[in-house]
Amino acid sequence: MGVVAVVAGACGSSVGGEQQASSATAFKSINCDGTVAVMLPYGRFGATDSVQMNWARVSLDKFNQDHNTLFTFEPSNVDFDPEAGVSEAQRIVTNPNVIGVVGPKTSVVTKAVGPIFDAAGLVYVSPSATNATLTDGKLKGFYRVVASDSLQGPRMAQFIEEELKPKTVLVVENDEPYSKGLADSIVETLTAEGVPSQRITVSLEQKSYQDVVAQVTDSVNVVAMPLLIATDAQRLANQLRAGGKYPALIGGDSLFVGAFSAPGAYVSTYAPDASKLSEGREIINLYQSIFGTFEAYGGPAFVAMQVVLTAALTACQANGDVSRSAVTKALPGVRFESRILDSSVAFDERHELKGAVVHIYQVGPRGFELAD
Amino acid sequence: MTGAHAPSHGHSEMHGPRWLSISSVAILGIAAVLAGVTAWKSAVMQGHAVENLTLSTKATTDANALTQAAERSMTSERQLFIDFRSALDSNNKNRSVMIYGMMNPNTRAAIGWWREQPETSRPTSPFVSANPSWDAPGVIIDAKAALDRSDEYLQLAEFQLGRAHSLEFLAALLTIAFLASGLTPLFESLRSRISLISVSTAVVIACLIGTAVFW
Numbered sequence: 001m002g003v004v005a006v007v008a009g010a011c012g013s014s015v016g017g018e019q020q021a022s023s024a025t026a027f028k029s030i031n032c033d034g035t036v037a038v039m040l041p042y043g044r045f046g047a048t049d050s051v052q053m054n055w056a057r058v059s060l061d062k063f064n065q066d067h068n069t070l071f072t073f074e075p076s077n078v079d080f081d082p083e084a085g086v087s088e089a090q091r092i093v094t095n096p097n098v099i100g101v102v103g104p105k106t107s108v109v110t111k112a113v114g115p116i117f118d119a120a121g122l123v124y125v126s127p128s129a130t131n132a133t134l135t136d137g138k139l140k141g142f143y144r145v146v147a148s149d150s151l152q153g154p155r156m157a158q159f160i161e162e163e164l165k166p167k168t169v170l171v172v173e174n175d176e177p178y179s180k181g182l183a184d185s186i187v188e189t190l191t192a193e194g195v196p197s198q199r200i201t202v203s204l205e206q207k208s209y210q211d212v213v214a215q216v217t218d219s220v221n222v223v224a225m226p227l228l229i230a231t232d233a234q235r236l237a238n239q240l241r242a243g244g245k246y247p248a249l250i251g252g253d254s255l256f257v258g259a260f261s262a263p264g265a266y267v268s269t270y271a272p273d274a275s276k277l278s279e280g281r282e283i284i285n286l287y288q289s290i291f292g293t294f295e296a297y298g299g300p301a302f303v304a305m306q307v308v309l310t311a312a313l314t315a316c317q318a319n320g321d322v323s324r325s326a327v328t329k330a331l332p333g334v335r336f337e338s339r340i341l342d343s344s345v346a347f348d349e350r351h352e353l354k355g356a357v358v359h360i361y362q363v364g365p366r367g368f369e370l371a372d
Numbered sequence: 373m374t375g376a377h378a379p380s381h382g383h384s385e386m387h388g389p390r391w392l393s394i395s396s397v398a399i400l401g402i403a404a405v406l407a408g409v410t411a412w413k414s415a416v417m418q419g420h421a422v423e424n425l426t427l428s429t430k431a432t433t434d435a436n437a438l439t440q441a442a443e444r445s446m447t448s449e450r451q452l453f454i455d456f457r458s459a460l461d462s463n464n465k466n467r468s469v470m471i472y473g474m475m476n477p478n479t480r481a482a483i484g485w486w487r488e489q490p491e492t493s494r495p496t497s498p499f500v501s502a503n504p505s506w507d508a509p510g511v512i513i514d515a516k517a518a519l520d521r522s523d524e525y526l527q528l529a530e531f532q533l534g535r536a537h538s539l540e541f542l543a544a545l546l547t548i549a550f551l552a553s554g555l556t557p558l559f560e561s562l563r564s565r566i567s568l569i570s571v572s573t574a575v576v577i578a579c580l581i582g583t584a585v586f587w
Contacts, residue, residue, distance in 0.1 A: 041492060042500060042501065050502060052493070057509055058501075058513075061513045072504060074504070075504070077493050150486040260575075286512070286516055290508065290512050290513075
């Protein structure tokens with residue numbers, strides 16, 4: 001691991017002061033290597049399946065191409081199951097080549113695996129774990145490239161209050177950290193604003209939501225669904241409509257996927273739809289030419305991989321050391337412009353993304369449209 | 373003597389002070405040198421533009437070839453894998469060995485990784501992003517990079533052509549300086565001659581600045 005070769009590229013001939021095409025003159029200075037573990041789902045987990053893994057892979061291969069580096073990755077197939085996460089984390093930390101981790105996907109797994117990664121001196125950058133308590137200082141190596149629920153919940157509540165003219169808001173939640181944390185944050189803000197709310201807990205992958213449907217009375221005109229699984233939310237939306245109930249629906253970032261398509265429903269998300277950004281279009285084209293389809297959800301996994309690799313490259317260029325400790329030291333200083341997030345990437349002292357923004361999209365006839 | 377002086381006096385009247393003549397010649401000289409230099413630089417720029425256009429065309433051809441190779445490879449590996457699975461499922465060992473032999477080493481490695489995955493979480497195909505041995509994403513990214521290089525060369529060529537045309541325009545503009553300086557001796561009025569030299573000087577200075585900007 002470390003510096004393989006140092007090759008100073010020859011200066012391209014100068015044409016009267018202008019530079020030749022950058023590829024001709026670019027200094028491909030240092031080849032660095034190391035393995036990044038990617039703790040994201042890639043098979044048989046449903047709606048979001050391998051989308052994040054796809055994005056992380058594109059990011060890695062593109063980074064290697066752009067910087068002439070030799071980084072590799074090690075997949076770790078973990079979705080919502082903390083036990084599977086712990087088992088995989090124990091496997092990952094024993095691999096001396098692993099210099100950092102992209103993931104986990106969920107807050108519940110992050111809480112379970114964080115202490116294992118911390119003990120091994122690894123940084124772990126999540127593209128989607130949003131629970132507010134993850135950055136309370138207990139998890140030393142945890143970073144995320146998305147907004148915390150402490151921003152997302154109030155943003156959703158603010159949108160409900162300002163745009164949906166709520167009489168009473170029914171908050172439907174799962175009994176797991178992501179959903180509960182987001183629901184807490186929504187209810188807290190609604191209460192502060194004087195908007196009445198009720199809460200109901202449902203199970204993951206619950207088939208029937210008749211109890212929820214029954215609770216949507218004339219006085220309940222908004223249903224907030226900070227649910228973990230998009231297909232659960234879609235099922236709930238279908239059953240509400242089948243029951244003749246048409247409240248305004250709003251969900252969290254986990255519903256920003258093609259599997260959730262309830263017409264007119266709102267969804268909050270921490271990353272804009274890169275396919276609608278002129279700058280991001282180039283990367284989307286690359287993604288589509290490899291994987292065929294495009295799913296807006298998962299773009300932050302591209303950024304999370306960039307963060308780990310940028311820290312590794314910085315460490316490598318500084319002293320040829322691509323060790324876990326060097327990457328850990330370099331990561332707080334990582335800064336770059338992200339065409340996926342349409343903003344700059346840098347971290348504050350709590351390892352939160354600086355200037356993180358939560359967007360609200362609405363399900364329209366041609367997919368998600370920016371609403372606010 | 374008088375006759376000899378008269379033309380001299382007339383010459384002095386006709387041509388004015390000596391500095392005017394020197395200035396006129398100097399401006400003509402500078403304009404000529406500048407016209408030559410801008411024309412030369414313009415030709416050099418056009419040469420580089422043609423070179424970059426050629427490189428752009430070559431990079432586009434490379435990118436297309438890479439993209440087609442990557443697409444062919446992806447289609448071929450998928451087809452071979454389907455045939456391989458069919459042969460395995462029908463216990464046709466000879467056929468499965470033959471198909472396996474037809475695969476390239478990367479495809480074999482990709483299938484090897486896939487077979488090692490636990491059945492409960494094994495992806496439906498070996499050709500997925502999680503498979504480190506599946507190299508198609510890298511090949512497609514290389515092809516895109518070649519296309520980007522083509523764009524960069526093209527943009528550079530357009531830039532150089534733009535500069536070359538600007539320099540040609542400056543060379544054309546310098547003919548005004550030639551004309552004005554050339555006309556100077558034909559005027560008797562000192563004011564007219566100074567005006568013409570001023571025009572020439574202004575044009576030469578403007579062209580000098582322009583040449584420096586577009587160099």
